[in-house]
């Protein structure tokens with residue numbers, strides 16, 4: 001007995017010492033901040049609030065910029081891509097500036113630095129946190145060798161509208177999946193310790209609601225109810241902060257009438273008080289001064305006042321703080337305490353990054369850019385991100401002897417397959433599908449047919465068709481060039497651009513199997529061509545190793561493993577479209593679907609019998625959220641709950657048997673969805689609450705279990721009360737969000 005007591009006491013003591021140590025570290029940190037702050041002049045304090053940009057193409061380092069750094073008037077820099085300039089600017093900051101405060105160098109390192117991984121929407125299709133973490137670790141290792149210690153990633157905007165160009169950068173439509181990925185990205189970027197020279201501090205962006213831009217038009221207004229804000233848009237950010245993300249970027253858009261950069265409720269009450277964030281907030285590019293155009297500030301001075309008052313620490317590129325903060329203080333519109341608080345948060349992060357001790361970039365010669373390990377991880381990510389949407393008659397995998405005609409504007413475009421935000425990836429290192437076929441001595445011929453994705457010139461069509469008739473299969477690799485998605489690149493029609501559809505239709509007439517590979521920044525509507533092709537493989541913009549990944553998938557060396565992180569629409573007119581919608585009083589159903597052509601001419605005007613659907617395209621998507629095929633098939637059976645009554649201290653174990661019914665070994669992503677049948681406010685028709693990846697040999701069967709707790713069911717109501725009411729719930733376990741395998745339970 002005595003030994004047990006001694007043991008317990010020991011544990012308590014270790015815990016207490018641990019807590020004390022933590023307190024001391026934090027006290028020491030806060031002490032260092034106060035000491036430094038007390039020595040700083042007002043100019044220097046305002047200086048820390050400035051993020052100054054330079055063009056990444058700048059050939060020389062301007063004397064003006066050096067002088068500003070020397071005077072302590074810059075807190076951080078973005079896009080300084082010449083290593084010598086980085087070293088020189090940091091030297092000036094830590095040797096010549098009044099208080100020797102180091103700079104932070106930043107950059108948009110979004111899905112890789114040199115070694116480019118699939119675009120974030122593609123990474124989300126992997127549903128694999130390990131893959132996400134590896135990608136951001138690789139990016140951090142490579143970028144930090146250039147002096148970059150701060151990335152403007154991860155982008156965590158929930159996006160439900162594929163017209164929005166930035167859906168390419170998003171984690172998709174689901175807050176649960178996005179939250180898992182958010183944590184992984186932050187852990188990868190920041191590494192084990194913020195003071196490690198390969199650590200990049202993460203920036204959760206864009207705070208908030210940028211993905212809810214009306215009509216999917218970039219920068220557009222967002223209208224988001226309180227419950228949606230807290231149940232859908234905030235959770236990925238919350239997860240990033242829990243993982244330790246040190247910075248957050250405000251979004252360009254307004255939400256419910258207030259631009260994010262001037263929203264005090266958001267930046268102070270929600271961010272600092274509820275989410276306990278103690279890093280710093282950076283604006284987006286000119287988003288402070290853009291509040292004038294929004295109609296929220298009369299001029300830049302008022303914009304600065306509102307942004308500082310809201311709690312925005314650092315202004316990116318625009319100069320409203322630099323130009324106006326002093327005067328605003330003099331006029332008592334701002335207090336010195338507010339400025340001090342802004343500076344404290346920035347210094348806190350700089351101390352945590354160890355910049356006062358190790359300000360210079362990681363010059364370790366061992367850092368290999370494009371190392372074989374990095375390339376291997378990028379290839380794995382591309383395989384795990386690729387979603388097989390259709391595989392009629394098991395055309396895939398191909399036999400090595402098959403004679404393939406490769407066609408299409410993206411089959412051999414090293415730059416385009418990297419996707420949006422890839423300033424640093426070199427096309428010389430990129431492996432295209434054609435390059436991979438060549439390298440592997442595959443039996444193939446290649447003719448582009450169309451020279452870029454928007455090309456409408458049909459002059460090569462005849463030649464393409466002649467070659468196609470000599471091949472066994474046609475492999476069409478098309479989609480969107482990189483520039484057609486990303487910031488400020490929204491589209492109203494989201495079909496294959498240019499004459500791609502026409503070429504596919506012509507190819508279909510040859511009666512050879514047609515494989516369509518799409519490289520794009522968003523789902524592409526397929527109504528005109530879906531029936532013309534046998535295979536559809538979505539590879540998004542797959543990055544540096546896309547070609548090798550595609551080769552391995554096509555020839556069955558690997559199976560495609562991605563599952564859709566967004567609902568795939570039939571037509572753009574359905575957007576925004578998402579699986580976790582509310583039900584309406586007249587939910588759509590196949591029984592009550594009225595098609596436009598079934599309405600009698602001159603019919604009496606009546607809504608009876610009609611439900612919440614479109615007369616022409618119905619209510620279903622092209623492919624549901626979570627969908628994706630592999631090279632084998634799985635059967636789900638025997639869904640069982642350990643109890644049908646969930647209580648506060650009695651969880652439910654849900655189990656299901658999954659059998660690989662095909663001839664190949666394969667992986668399955670098993671997904672759990674739950675519906676709260678009736679709540680204090682209406683609840684989504686279903687919500688993702690868990691997923692597990694399993695590998696099964698042919699004919700093998702495995703039981704998969706999920707534990708369901710009351711916490712899994714909680715949500716915010718309109719009064720922002722977080723909880724759940726007792727009552728009925730539905731549960732599904734299946735291969736995607738449209739799964740019909742269902743059970744019920746009650747929370748008592």
Ligand code: BGC
Nearest residue numbers: 108152205206252284285487
């Ligand atoms: C984008 C941000 C990005 C910033 C810096 C802005 O236009 O919205 O996401 O981090 O530029 O490049």
